[in-house]
Amino acid sequence: MPKDFSNPAVIILLKEAYDREKRLRAKWISKNREKLEKAVTLNREPTNYFEEDVAKQNMIGVLPSITLGHIAARENRKKTPLRDARTIPAAESIRHEHSIINMGLGSPSEDPRLARPDTDFKLDPIxxxxxxxxxxxxxxxxxxxxxxxxxxxRTKEDPGNKYYFPECTSWDHGWRLQESSLLERATYGRIWQLNRSLRSRVGPQPDPEHYYPPSVPCYAKCASNIL
Known part of the structure; x- marks a missing residue:
């Protein structure tokens, strides 16, 4: 309920509240005068730092780690580097075990480019x-x-018949799906239903009644009434 500021009792109450708040504020300020003066006054010596000085100090802190890196690099440069001849057996085994022929994706009779020795490290045909x-x-x-x-x-052919591997992410869905053991033929398509009816024991049958259009009800006289 809003107060009636025209009421003398309310005016006296508000005046006493304002006076009490003033006294409390003055008491708190006099009690914490030293802290307030210290907070608003800059008593320390100015450093006159710039952004370049801060960046320089950060760089100086990183210099020891850079020095250690140079020392390690100097020691590594003295070592004999690995030659390509030591990596040929590994590459040869990888080429032999993971070629297109070994993975069953192609044969030299279909693609003569696949018939090459294991020491040939050229990329497989795309x-x-x-x-x-x-x-x-x-x-x-x-x-x-x-x-x-x-x-x-050529564009109407299946990408699986033109490429050995999918060349874009849109080909991942359905890639070599015909070779999957989980592939099932549709059992509700029109072609499947037609083959099923033709190859059944009783032969093709007429459509059910609910396939025909509904008959419109109309008025028809009985034969007895006509006679």
């Missing part, structure tokens, strides 16, 4: 060889054949 029938399109005249027709048919 793309699979192009089909001979498709390559013949480039040798025939336009417009039925030619480069444009070749590229259109």
């Amino acid at each position: 793309m699979r060889p192009v089909n001979a029938k498709l390559k013949k399109l480039l040798m025939k005249p336009r417009p039925t054949f030619g480069r444009e027709v070749y590229l259109k048919k």
